[in-house]
Amino acid sequence: MITGNAHDPDTGIVVEVGPGGGLRDLALDSRSVRLGPSGLARAILALVDTATARANARVRHAVGDDVAALGLDVRAPLVESVEDTTPATWRV
Numbered sequence: 001m002i003t004g005n006a007h008d009p010d011t012g013i014v015v016e017v018g019p020g021g022g023l024r025d026l027a028l029d030s031r032s033v034r035l036g037p038s039g040l041a042r043a044i045l046a047l048v049d050t051a052t053a054r055a056n057a058r059v060r061h062a063v064g065d066d067v068a069a070l071g072l073d074v075r076a077p078l079v080e081s082v083e084d085t086t087p088a089t090w091r092v
Contacts, residue, residue: 001018001089002018002055002058002059003016003017003018003051003055003058003064004016004017004018004020004050004051004052004053004054004055004056004058005018005049005054005056006018006047006050006051007047008043008047008056009033009036011032011035011067012027012028012029012030012031012032013026013027013028013029013032013040013043013044013047013053014026014027014047015027015047015048016051017046017048017051017052017055018055019052019055019056019058019059020052020055021048021049021052021055022054023048026044028040039089077080
């Protein structure tokens with residue numbers, strides 16, 4: 001199963017999503033609660049965006065550049081940041 005993860009060590013928030021951004025797991029700790037409702041929501045959504053870009057990039061590596069035909073978002077800035085952290089040995 002292809003997934004994407006993102007975490008923020010400063011807030012203790014960890015997310016895991018599937019391709020397309022379906023949330024599979026969310027972990028919070030006491031630091032994340034201190035953000036308040038709107039800060040927490042913004043932080044979670046930002047991490048979900050990053051994790052989604054990672055999951056979608058993994059799908060693209062698995063099936064090729066036709067990933068857009070699957071309806072998966074491939075926003076350039078997030079995908080580029082994911083590519084920068086992907087080891088060269090994983091790249092196709």
